[in-house]
Amino acid sequence: MNSLTDLEILDLIANPLTKEKGFRLLIETYQRKVYGVVRKMVIIHEDADDITQNTFIKACNNILKFQGNSSLFTWLYRIATNESLNFLEKKKKRYFFPVEDHQEVMANYIDTSPDISGTEIERKLHKAILRLPEKQRLVFNLKYFEDLSYEEMSAITETSIGALKASYHHAVKKLEIELTAE
Amino acid sequence: MKNIPNSHIFKEPEGYFDTLPKKVIDRRKTQIRQVYIFRAAIAAILLVGLSFMFLLQQPWVNEADYQVYDPDIEDEVELYISSEIWQAEDVLLLSDDPNEILDKMIEIEYVAYMSEPDPMDDDFWF
Numbered sequence: 001m002n003s004l005t006d007l008e009i010l011d012l013i014a015n016p017l018t019k020e021k022g023f024r025l026l027i028e029t030y031q032r033k034v035y036g037v038v039r040k041m042v043i044i045h046e047d048a049d050d051i052t053q054n055t056f057i058k059a060c061n062n063i064l065k066f067q068g069n070s071s072l073f074t075w076l077y078r079i080a081t082n083e084s085l086n087f088l089e090k091k092k093k094r095y096f097f098p099v100e101d102h103q104e105v106m107a108n109y110i111d112t113s114p115d116i117s118g119t120e121i122e123r124k125l126h127k128a129i130l131r132l133p134e135k136q137r138l139v140f141n142l143k144y145f146e147d148l149s150y151e152e153m154s155a156i157t158e159t160s161i162g163a164l165k166a167s168y169h170h171a172v173k174k175l176e177i178e179l180t181a182e
Numbered sequence: 183m184k185n186i187p188n189s190h191i192f193k194e195p196e197g198y199f200d201t202l203p204k205k206v207i208d209r210r211k212t213q214i215r216q217v218y219i220f221r222a223a224i225a226a227i228l229l230v231g232l233s234f235m236f237l238l239q240q241p242w243v244n245e246a247d248y249q250v251y252d253p254d255i256e257d258e259v260e261l262y263i264s265s266e267i268w269q270a271e272d273v274l275l276l277s278d279d280p281n282e283i284l285d286k287m288i289e290i291e292y293v294a295y296m297s298e299p300d301p302m303d304d305d306f307w308f
Contacts, residue, residue, distance in 0.1 A: 020207060023203075023206075023207055023210075024203045024207065027202060027203040027206055027207075028203055031199055031202050031203070032199060035194065035199075035202075036190060036192075039192045039194075040190075040192065043192070045192075045194060045195065048192075049198075049202075052202070053202070053205060053206050053209055056206045057206060057209060057210045057213065060206075060207075060210055061210070115192065115193045115194070115195075116191055116192060116193070117191050117192075117193055118189065118191030121185075121186055122186060122187065122189070122191050123191065125186050126191065144188050145188050145190065147188070179186075
């Protein structure tokens with residue numbers, strides 16, 4: 001833990017009189033980052049909204065268990081990524097022909113939703129990312145879009161740096177093939 | 183890949199982040215309330231269930247057991263009264279409803295009194 005804001009937030013939460021203020025500050029500080037990483041995983045705003053809320057509720061409920069070995073940001077990212085992966089796993093089980101169906105829903109959303117900006121090539125990239133395995137997608141998103149270091153990613157995903165590097169490398173290769181083929 | 187910008191293309195509805203903290207805090211409060219209600223309901227169900235099981239396991243006491251005639255007690259009461267250790271008030275106070283006993287006694291006495299021929303009646307006519 002290194003940020004002064006983190007200490008302020010934790011101090012506020014530790015005091016019963018300022019607990020709610022602390023929760024509010026925690027959410028206000030990290031909501032954009034958490035929502036951003038979740039949204040890129042689940043694509044649809046309503047799903048991202050639900051997962052973001054769940055992430056912060058879990059964080060607030062378990063904040064006293066937070067050891068302070070990592071930053072609040074890393075800890076929140078870990079909760080958010082787990083929530084996102086669990087959500088996608090549940091979606092897989094919900095459909096009879098599972099993976100393709102929800103992938104298709106997300107791909108269509110990228111094509112049609114007014115909530116998506118960006119150029120044609122950016123949208124193509126996001127649709128290609130959807131075809132990666134979920135954990136690889138997560139690694140790619142954290143590195144490419146969030147610009148996290150491998151150390152931070154390792155703390156979030158609890159995976160070795162070597163494995164993360166390999167995963168990212170494979171993801172990039174697959175995406176390059178996909179994008180050049182189209 | 184290098185030519186593709188890594189900007190964020192996903193937009194959230196306007197004002198979304200202004201309302202999110204309140205939504206999260208309110209939702210958390212609702213969840214906590216629901217957990218308390220659920221726990222209270224479970225506790226109540228357990229309490230009722232356990233009480234019911236406890237009652238079922240009790241050997242039912244026959245009401246007649248309370249009314250077993252014990253001649254020794256009546257003899258003892260008689261002894262206390264005749265030896266004037268207990269006064270009438272003491273005996274009445276043993277009852278849950280002394281007034282009821284008094285009413286009964288008055289009723290019996292009154293009926294007995296009314297059914298007796300008045301010795302004054304004869305004197306009156308002669």
